[in-house]
Amino acid sequence: MKKITMIASCLVNSSMIxxxxxxxxxxxxxxxxxxxxxxxxxWNQELPDDIANKVIKNVGRASKINVTRxxxxxxx
Numbered sequence: 001m002k003k004i005t006m007i008a009s010c011l012v013n014s015s016m017i018x019x020x021x022x023x024x025x026x027x028x029x030x031x032x033x034x035x036x037x038x039x040x041x042x043w044n045q046e047l048p049d050d051i052a053n054k055v056i057k058n059v060g061r062a063s064k065i066n067v068t069r070x071x072x073x074x075x076x
Contacts, residue, residue, distance in 0.1 A: 001052035003044050007070050010059040030067040043075065
């Protein structure tokens with residue numbers, strides 16, 4: 001699973017954003033705003049599905065998700 005999909009899934013599950021497409025756009029926008037000198041495609045690599053699904057499950061229905069922090073946490 002791509003990193004953008006994992007973070008977007010968390011946003012949708014938390015009801016911060018209702019549609020997956022909008023959630024992925026929000027992740028792209030946050031990346032663009034907060035990391036203007038970095039390459040999105042280089043960051044947005046595949047994660048093993050078991051790790052991505054564990055993160056999604058652990059975040060659950062959190063009421064607030066900091067997308068920028070999420071991006072930083074999955075920088076490799």
